[in-house]
Amino acid sequence: MSVGSPLADAISSLPLWLPILLLTCVAVSTRLVLNYFSPGVQSIPGPFLARFSDLWRLTLAYGGHSHLKMMQLHEQYGDVVRIGPNTISVSDPRAIEPILGFKTNLNKSKAVVSMMNVYKGKLIPMLISAIDSKTHATIKRPIAQAFSQTSMSSWETVADEVIARFVHRVDEEFCHQEKSLGKPCPINDWFQFFAMDFISTITFSQPFGFLTKGYDFNGMISSLEKMMTYIATVGNMPWVDFLLLKNPIFLMLGSTSSPLVTFDGERIKNRARGLEKSHPERKDFLSRFFEAKEAYPNVVDDMLLAAYANTNILAASDTTAASLSSIVYYVVGNPEVLKRLQQEIDQAKLSYPVQFKTAQTLPYLDAVIKEAHRMFVPGGLEQEREVGSAGLQLPTGENLPPGTVVGYSAWAGHRNKLLFGKDANVFDPDRWLQKDNETNEEHNVRVRKMHRGISTFGFGPRACLGKNIAMIEIYKLTPTFFGLFAPEMAHPGKEPRVHCHLTVRFHDFDITLKWRKPELREKLQPLL
Numbered sequence: 001m002s003v004g005s006p007l008a009d010a011i012s013s014l015p016l017w018l019p020i021l022l023l024t025c026v027a028v029s030t031r032l033v034l035n036y037f038s039p040g041v042q043s044i045p046g047p048f049l050a051r052f053s054d055l056w057r058l059t060l061a062y063g064g065h066s067h068l069k070m071m072q073l074h075e076q077y078g079d080v081v082r083i084g085p086n087t088i089s090v091s092d093p094r095a096i097e098p099i100l101g102f103k104t105n106l107n108k109s110k111a112v113v114s115m116m117n118v119y120k121g122k123l124i125p126m127l128i129s130a131i132d133s134k135t136h137a138t139i140k141r142p143i144a145q146a147f148s149q150t151s152m153s154s155w156e157t158v159a160d161e162v163i164a165r166f167v168h169r170v171d172e173e174f175c176h177q178e179k180s181l182g183k184p185c186p187i188n189d190w191f192q193f194f195a196m197d198f199i200s201t202i203t204f205s206q207p208f209g210f211l212t213k214g215y216d217f218n219g220m221i222s223s224l225e226k227m228m229t230y231i232a233t234v235g236n237m238p239w240v241d242f243l244l245l246k247n248p249i250f251l252m253l254g255s256t257s258s259p260l261v262t263f264d265g266e267r268i269k270n271r272a273r274g275l276e277k278s279h280p281e282r283k284d285f286l287s288r289f290f291e292a293k294e295a296y297p298n299v300v301d302d303m304l305l306a307a308y309a310n311t312n313i314l315a316a317s318d319t320t321a322a323s324l325s326s327i328v329y330y331v332v333g334n335p336e337v338l339k340r341l342q343q344e345i346d347q348a349k350l351s352y353p354v355q356f357k358t359a360q361t362l363p364y365l366d367a368v369i370k371e372a373h374r375m376f377v378p379g380g381l382e383q384e385r386e387v388g389s390a391g392l393q394l395p396t397g398e399n400l401p402p403g404t405v406v407g408y409s410a411w412a413g414h415r416n417k418l419l420f421g422k423d424a425n426v427f428d429p430d431r432w433l434q435k436d437n438e439t440n441e442e443h444n445v446r447v448r449k450m451h452r453g454i455s456t457f458g459f460g461p462r463a464c465l466g467k468n469i470a471m472i473e474i475y476k477l478t479p480t481f482f483g484l485f486a487p488e489m490a491h492p493g494k495e496p497r498v499h500c501h502l503t504v505r506f507h508d509f510d511i512t513l514k515w516r517k518p519e520l521r522e523k524l525q526p527l528l
């Protein structure tokens with residue numbers, strides 16, 4: 001009979017799960033301690049918990065206020081803050097170039113994997129979610145021309161049609177003398193209906209139909225919102241995504257398609273079979289994507305073609321709605337700004353819908369839009385990149401080792417007091433206009449400098465491809481809206497809720513609307 005040591009006897013009498021639990025605790029604690037002491041970033045200040053695990057950032061992102069938290073952290077710790085074991089946030093505008101620019105051309109961080117679909121076990125990158133810069137350049141080349149300014153006049157024609165429908169539906173729903181006058185208008189929803197119908201018309205030559213229906217009739221918008229929440233959250237710990245939606249068991253069961261993917265898929269199938277066509281006078285994006293497939297057969301397959309179409313809708317709708325809502329929020333909240341803007345619009349004797357070229361000649365409108373884009377950045381998360389093998393020196397002096405994830409926080413950077421002045425936290429369109437004591441040259445230099453610190457549409461090789469399109473929508477709809485309507489907060493004193501889940505979105509933002517001058521309504525009768 002063999003007799004073991006008392007320790008061995010004690011261990012063998014333990015239930016099996018206990019040593020497993022102990023080993024797991026030791027492994028996790030070791031990982032957390034190693035995280036804390038990550039070389040190269042250890043000396044960078046930041047919240048204590050963020051040094052141990054990305055879980056801190058994941059829960060922050062899920063809560064929907066990470067854009068505000070980043071502003072507060074930069075206020076507290078300075079321009080360079082450690083927000084994860086291996087993740088740094090930077091708010092000094094001089095860092096836009098080295099982090100996002102053409103010269104360094106850094107890869108994106110793995111956060112974008114959460115945006116990718118899986119097909120036959122492979123991750124399928126879209127433009128916005130390609131990690132490495134080479135892949136991105138390869139899939140951007142076939143379609144870059146489709147986003148160029150040469151298509152502007154056809155986009156403007158579509159914008160005229162969709163703005164007319166917007167005015168007509170807002171009139172019916174919220175300004176009708178007997179039926180709806182004074183009814184609160186959830187303006188962010190209506191801007192999103194506008195942006196969705198506009199982008200689907202220039203992409204597929206047909207609107208989704210949100211303006212006509214006046215609500216999220218097919219659940220497309222709410223499913224997009226859920227998807228954005230998921231992406232913004234798990235992007236902070238990409239492996240969590242592989243336990244959830246990219247889990248092989250989940251994928252084997254067959255993931256359910258979203259209303260957007262189903263709609264886009266039908267348009268693509270019908271176009272390929274000749275059942276649907278592009279508008280006869282203006283080539284839509286889908287035609288251009290099919291042309292790209294023919295011209296670049298080794299790059300563009302059916303999956304990428306669908307990804308181009310899906311990206312158009314994903315990237316274009318809630319960003320534009322957020323931008324338009326932020327403009328309304330700041331203008332209506334500042335009666336003096338509203339008065340000056342409407343004076344400028346009235347003096348310009350505009351025709352409606354306002355034409356893009358005319359809108360660009362209105363300096364106060366331009367200043368209002370620029371200032372809203374400074375104060376409120378629709379893409380609320382850090383624009384993240386991964387430091388390459390050469391390491392990266394920040395303009396603030398820190399040397400980041402290869403593999404560090406470094407993000408630029410536009411929300412914090414746009415409030416930089418050295419660049420935008422002591423009152424950087426205040427909405428003031430005048431900062432973009434020439435001051436009494438300033439020469440033309442001085443004004444140009446100052447504005448150019450401020451421009452270089454703005455990254456609302458990103459910067460460098462990964463910057464927004466649809467900026468020209470967004471500008472047409474915003475520069476046309478804003479003066480049309482304020483020229484025709486007198487908006488007021490529906491619940492004065494009650495701030496709208498704002499949530500950042502990839503895009504920073506307004507909720508419960510209700511306004512009331514009435515026609516500024518009844519004769520305008522009569523004049524626009526053919527439009528209505």
Ligand code: HEM
Pocket residue numbers: 127128129140311312313315316317319320323377378379383455456457458459461462463464465466467469470
């Ligand atoms: C106010 C409205 C908009 C804002 C603020 C905005 C902002 C941005 C930003 C910041 C990025 C870069 C994200 C990154 O660094 O990962 C981006 C990418 C992109 N945006 Fe926009 N966007 C807007 C409207 C649009 C519109 C109307 C379109 C039209 C299709 C569009 C299409 C795209 C595409 C295709 C990309 C990916 C570009 C690439 O990776 O090469 N965006 N956008």
